Amino acid sequence: MDKFVIRGGKPLKGEVCISGAKNAAVAILPAVLLADGPCRIENLPRISDVNLIIRVMEKLGATVKMVDDSIAEIDPTAVSLYTVSEDMAKGMRASSYFLGALLGRLHRAQVAPPGGCDFGVRPIDQHIKGFEALGADVSIENNMVVCRANELMGGYVYLDVVSVGATINIMLAAVKAQGMTVIENAAREPHIVDLANFLNSMGANIMGAGTNVIKIRGVSHLRGTTYSIIPDQIEAGTYMVAAVATRGDVLINHVTPKHLESIIVKLAETGARIEQFDEAVRIRMDKPPRRCKVKTMPHPGFPTDMQPQITALLSLAEGDSTVIESVWDNRFRYIDELRKMGAQITVEGKRAEITGVPCLKHARVKATDLRAGAAMVIAALSCEGQSEIEDIIHIERGYENIVGKLSALGADICRVSMD
Ligand code: EPU
Numbered sequence: 001m002d003k004f005v006i007r008g009g010k011p012l013k014g015e016v017c018i019s020g021a022k023n024a025a026v027a028i029l030p031a032v033l034l035a036d037g038p039c040r041i042e043n044l045p046r047i048s049d050v051n052l053i054i055r056v057m058e059k060l061g062a063t064v065k066m067v068d069d070s071i072a073e074i075d076p077t078a079v080s081l082y083t084v085s086e087d088m089a090k091g092m093r094a095s096s097y098f099l100g101a102l103l104g105r106l107h108r109a110q111v112a113p114p115g116g117c118d119f120g121v122r123p124i125d126q127h128i129k130g131f132e133a134l135g136a137d138v139s140i141e142n143n144m145v146v147c148r149a150n151e152l153m154g155g156y157v158y159l160d161v162v163s164v165g166a167t168i169n170i171m172l173a174a175v176k177a178q179g180m181t182v183i184e185n186a187a188r189e190p191h192i193v194d195l196a197n198f199l200n201s202m203g204a205n206i207m208g209a210g211t212n213v214i215k216i217r218g219v220s221h222l223r224g225t226t227y228s229i230i231p232d233q234i235e236a237g238t239y240m241v242a243a244v245a246t247r248g249d250v251l252i253n254h255v256t257p258k259h260l261e262s263i264i265v266k267l268a269e270t271g272a273r274i275e276q277f278d279e280a281v282r283i284r285m286d287k288p289p290r291r292c293k294v295k296t297m298p299h300p301g302f303p304t305d306m307q308p309q310i311t312a313l314l315s316l317a318e319g320d321s322t323v324i325e326s327v328w329d330n331r332f333r334y335i336d337e338l339r340k341m342g343a344q345i346t347v348e349g350k351r352a353e354i355t356g357v358p359c360l361k362h363a364r365v366k367a368t369d370l371r372a373g374a375a376m377v378i379a380a381l382s383c384e385g386q387s388e389i390e391d392i393i394h395i396e397r398g399y400e401n402i403v404g405k406l407s408a409l410g411a412d413i414c415r416v417s418m419d
Contacts, residue, residue: 002390002404004377007412008362009384012248014409015256018236019045019400020070020332024191027168028229029053029074031102033062034175035202037224044229045400048393049092052161056098058087069392079105086112086143090396096124096165098314099147100172103136109147118369121329126163130170133157134177138308145286148371154179154218161297162187164343166212168195173202177218184215189299190259193243194230201225233259234282234305235399236281238374241309242284242406243317245382251410262302266310270317291319293357306377308334316342316382317356324367325350330408334372337365341379341387362387374399381411390418 007125020043030053032039033196036194044050046069054064054072061079066072083101089095089112114124128138130399133155135146154177167187174181186192188210196209202222204293220312243250244267255405257276258263264274264281270289275282292314296304304327314321315338325331333346339345340363344355362385367373373395389395395402408411 001390002392002417004389005414005416006380006389007375007385008078008246008259008387010381010410010412011246011410012243012250012381012406015238015251015407016090016409017253018231018239019026019043021045021094021191021194021232022047022049022234022398023126023189024051024194024229024355026053026092027097027191027195028227029057030094030097031172031195031199032058032074033060033076033079033101033105034172034199035142035222035224035250036078038073039149039202040069040222040226041074042065042226042228044070044072045232047396047398047400049094049397052091054089055286056084056095059088060084062329068394082106082108082110083144084111087114089338090115093122097156097169098129099127099131099145099171100169103131103147103149103173104176107149107152112144112145118333124165125167126159126166128265130157130166130183131173133301134173134181138172140208152177154181154216156182157184158183164189164192168191171195171199171206171214174216174218175199175206176220176222179218181216181218183214184212187298188212189289190230190233190256198225198227199368200277201227226299229251230259231255233263233301234371236260237306238309238378238399239405240267240281240283241306241313242378242381244289245313245378246269248409249282249284249286251280253280255279257281262291262300263306265293266302267369271311273338288358289313289317291317295324298327304328305333305371307331308371309351309378311335311354312338312375312379314354315345315357315360317354319356321356323354328344334368334375335370337372337376338379340365341383343379359383361385364388364390367391368373370394370398377402377406381406401416
């Protein structure tokens with residue numbers, strides 16, 4: 001197990017290039033299984049979650065050729081297996097997308113319950129409700145989620161909660177079903193739109209992605225295609241917060257500024273100066289951040305996946321801030337780690353009250369999950385002295401080359417073996 005060693009207190013300065021979006025990539029790769037021919041997927045982030053998805057696809061019978069680090073050519077034509085075992089599924093949440101993709105392709109799927117970051121209970125009842133609305137039988141057998149259908153027919157699904165995963169999984173299962181599927185109260189995240197654009201480029205007929213009603217008219221065949229994944233708005237947001245926390249000046253390249261709106265608005269409230277360009281944002285800060293109130297919401301609200309990072313920043317704000325987590329029941333577990341660095345935060349249920357301090361202090365902490373790990377990196381970069389962050393395996397699930405990118409911005413960070 002390796003750790004990050006960070007000697008903080010240096011403003012981040014320079015330019016950083018954002019990779020393809022993790023949460024789009026982990027949906028689009030399983031969607032390739034629906035194609036009748038090879039697909040070329042570009043702008044894949046080089047992260048462990050993507051590697052794991054590719055390994056699962058190979059196990060199922062797909063041929064995957066990495067043209068370079070970020071481009072894969074995938075031929076799914078030989079895929080006839082429909083089982084994703086526990087050792088493959090438990091590593092990440094997105095393994096559940098093989099349910100929708102295999103159901104859509106083979107009318108049969110058997111996938112062990114998904115893993116991923118631990119935010120308390122992470123149900124898939126809305127995914128199952130969607131599959132059943134399309135005519136599938138869903139059962140739990142030998143600790144596997146098993147889906148079977150003689151044929152899939154379009155159906156009407158109202159999601160009781162706005163769920164990214166359920167919206168994606170129902171799209172995957174419905175795209176080759178007979179007739180029209182309607183998903184009401186659908187998630188609207190940029191990666192939902194990216195998946196719809198990908199499927200439409202294969203010949204699918206999906207309308208309304210990006211709104212809360214998605215209509216899918218089933219088609220019998222999907223052809224192979226070439227597609228480039230959108231930039232990762234959470235990676236971009238993380239570097240923006242790191243720039244503000246270190247009072248830096250960073251040009252963040254290869255982003256879609258529209259996807260960053262809620263993050264830009266909040267960081268501007270803290271006093272950061274932000275300029276937007278066609279495919280870049282520049283962010284500067286030269287004073288302590290101002291207090292503010294943040295409430296996470298499904299897109300286009302402030303993303304829950306930026307909650308730990310902004311909490312780390314607001315620990316340094318002048319005055320008292322409030323962060324309300326309204327997507328996940330239990331996403332404040334990392335606060336104990338932030339407290340080790342001197343943050344003054346009390347948590348009650350889904351609400352964190354933060355009393356800003358002038359500076360955090362270096363410490364040895366753990367990355368308790370992916371975005372919590374990013375928050376620890378930001379906290380460590382902001383303060384003088386040497387911090388150590390353990391369990392970085394979580395961080396590397398979702399951030400490509402974080403050491404290289406931060407080093408290029410002037411950070412003193414290295415990855416050290418703990419053996
Ligand atoms: N929910 C249900 N039933 C369901 C599905 C979800 O009650 O069947 C609830 C969840 O418990 C949660 C809420 O609905 O309270 C939202 O969950 P959602 O299904 O939207 O989350 P997800 O699809 O499991 C994805 C991202 C997460 C991100 C959430 C919310 C991927 C692979 N994961 O998870 O990303 O937090 O959407 O935006 O896309 C991350 O990247 O760090 C990460 C955790």
